[in-house]
Amino acid sequence: MAGTKKKSYDGFTEAERGAMKDRAKELKSKEDPAAAQAAKIAEMADADRVIAERLNELIPQVAPELTPKLYYGMAGWARKGKVVCFFQDAGKFKTPYGTFGFNPPVVLDDGDFWPTAYALLNLTPDVEKQIVALVKKAIS
Template sequence: MIDKQTFSDIEREAMHERALELRQSKNTEADVLDKIAEMPANEAFLAMAIHRIVKEVAPKLKPKTWYSMPAYANDQGKVVLFFQSASKFKSRYSTLGFNDTAHLDSEDFWATSFAIREMTTEVEQQIRCLIKKSIS
């Protein structure tokens, strides 16, 4: 039995949603778009921009939800990257995260998570480069 003090209400809700995702027979792009539509407008804008970039730069990645977040998986179904909205975890900023299936390795130390507050041309270019590198 998990002690209620171990996980926050938000974390328990995310785990519950992940369990529901695993029980679903399908987890499709439509599910991702539904999750994005539930976000506040500014976060939905960021998530849709990332969704568009992934589809352009890495069309082989499959959209799916992961702990109720928009995510993109490789051919083996392993999540490569995900978007975490700020409001979901009551955070100061949204995050673009990469799992260990992403090929971002750079010597002995590299970032796997990036704060994102606004989608500028420069930010979009950096995201494009990260996604390309993650699937190389």
């Protein structure tokens, strides 16, 4: 069929392509990482914003060597420029919950099978204790 343009599918959703564009901008940005992260958190829906703001208070208290940084348009905390942990708000990929996750080379191994991200609906004192323990393990 001459003249007919074939539509291709690249395997990425619009949200995923948006995250990749966010990452490209982050790599080129001269903006202060903490300010960029604060601006991204301010854009979140209320419930996720409250969680992200609390994580941004909590993580530096337990891991002062981790600094705020954007990571594919998400709030992240990095050591020596490498993102150790991040919060993916529910709106990022239109999921029913946010997630708190970790990146390699962080090792949270527990045998042959372990989580690298956790669904996060509410940041209760008990959940905060669990996050603190995971972050401490991640940076040890």
